[in-house]
Amino acid sequence: MLAKRIIPCLDVDSGRVKKGVNFNNLTDVGDPVEIAAEYQRQGADELVFLDITATNEHRKTMTQVVEQVSSQVFMPLTIGGGVSSVQDIQALLKAGADKVAINSAAVDNPDLITAGAEKFGNQCIVVAIDVSKNKSGEYIVYIHGGKTATKLNAIDWAKTAVEHGAGELLITSMDRDGTKDGFDISLYQEISQVVNVPIIASGGAGRALDFSEVFKQGNVDGALAASVFHYGELTIEEVKQAVKKEGITIR
Secondary structure, eight states, X not given: OOOBEEEEEEEEETTEEEEEETTEEEEEEEOHHHHHHHHHHHTOSOEEEEETTTTTTTOOOOHHHHHHHHHHOOSOEEEESSOXXXXXXXXXXXXXXXXXXXXXXXXXXXXXXXXXXXXXXXXXXXXXXXXXXXXXXXXXXXXXXXXXXXXXXXXXXXXXXXXXXXXXXXXXXXXXXXXXXXXXXXXXXXXXXXXXXXXXXXXXXOSHHHHHHHHHHHOOSEEEESHHHHTTXXXXXXXXXXXXXXXXXXX
């Protein structure tokens, strides 16, 4: 069994880390460079950095902030936001990203996944998928920072993304985002049955036990959280100790 990963996430807007609930009501958390350095100190396995307004503001991810963060940390960095071309992927890798997350542009043009994987290796290409249930209980894909519903079934899209070359999937439950009600286990169970690449679960972490449960039941390789780490409700060390006590191999 591959060792599981504990991954904090920095949602960045206008150069500041922000956090909301269900992708709304964002509040300022702090400076991304300082926060990244703290997670480095705590022993995070990876760091995800998402420029959450880049797509809607029709601009590229702020590479200057990425460079500052990458100069402070030595763990793998996944960077996303506003990525719409192979050139964008290359610019972020050059700025210090180890992996690049693509969301809206991948939905609009799945061939971008293939082009990125062919040029840089599929281990560099993460497809981020924002998911919410509709009234009939179907998991639907959202784009543009969770503002636009598509007609795509999330399970089908996850499979398609991997077929196009995605080396990893970052799956966020919008319904659980910021609620601290626990991860949507059934979502990850369904997706893990149709893909054979690592899955990172995102949305809903509130207790250390939530991480253990999604690892045991959801068949995921990494678990991501923001609020509980940003506000000091949990530390990376506390989560890792709790997960180890459940007999789960952790990095």
